[in-house]
Amino acid sequence: MRHVTLVEIFTHPIAQKYLTRSGVAHAVSVAYHAFRLSVQHNVNPDLATKAALLHDIGHYEWYTNGQWDYEKYRQNDIHAIKGAERAHKLLIRLGEEPQAAKEIALAILLHTDSYLPEGTIQQRPLQKVVKLADEADEEPGGKHHYREMEYNLAVKKIKELDKKVLELLHSNQFKQLG
Template identity: 75%
Template sequence: MRYVTLTDVFVHPIAQKYLKRSGVAHAIATAYHAYRLALKHGVNVDLATKAALLHDIGHYEWYSNGKWDYEQYKQNDIHAIKGAERAHKLLIRLGEHPQNAKEIALAILLHTDSYLPECELKRKPLQAIIKLADEADEEPGGRHHYRKIDDALALKKVKQLDELVGKQLEQERLDEII
């Protein structure tokens, strides 16, 4: 059962604020990668696409002398921690099932190793998919955060992905019955 759609999440003012900061085009592309990877690996497509859409909403803008400072970002960023918190709060506010909100937040928390001390981390499948989906859309120097997409096209793409997710969940429900 879906409690909250991707569109519900995407159009919320809080999501819009932070998605625009971290890159709407990147968030949507990552959500599509997550959908494909979730299908391939038998992971819940609803949770995967929501986590991927929201994975970077914790970004802080690191600027020096009015310009994006990628090195400062790489050295000091903890966006996954802040993003997990923001996503959890937003999803709960929208009416997402608390367990789903927690799983999505944990996937966001663990989508990058950039803030973790060196260690070997064993990710659950959803968490691994979000990391892979993000990496699939990365560009050198963080340029993937600055690709532009028209607002109307962004909403259209989110609605299309929402439809794919809904159809997949319905198919899985029917497969369980049969």
């Protein structure tokens, strides 16, 4: 059973504040990639699309002399840490089941290793799906964060994705996840 929909998350003022900062078009695209990848990796599509939608809400705007400074961002950013906390708080506030909120927050925390010391981390399937979905939409120099999408189109796409998730959860393939 789904406690919170993607539309409820997307339209919440807190989500809007941070999704606008990190790129609505990127967030929506990554959510769609996560849906597709969740099927391939047999991961709960509800958790995957929520984590993907919110994966960058921890972004801080790194500027030097009024210009986006990609290198400063790469060297100093901890957006996954901040984003995991923001997402968890938002999801709990919206009424998400606490264990689901935790899994989503962990997937956001581990969607990138840019803030970690050298080495690899062992990711669980949901975390891997979110990482792969994000990578599928990346553009050099962080340009994926600056693609634009009108609010009404984004809501329409999120509603369509909500419907796809619900259909998949009700199918026999994911009956055990609902």
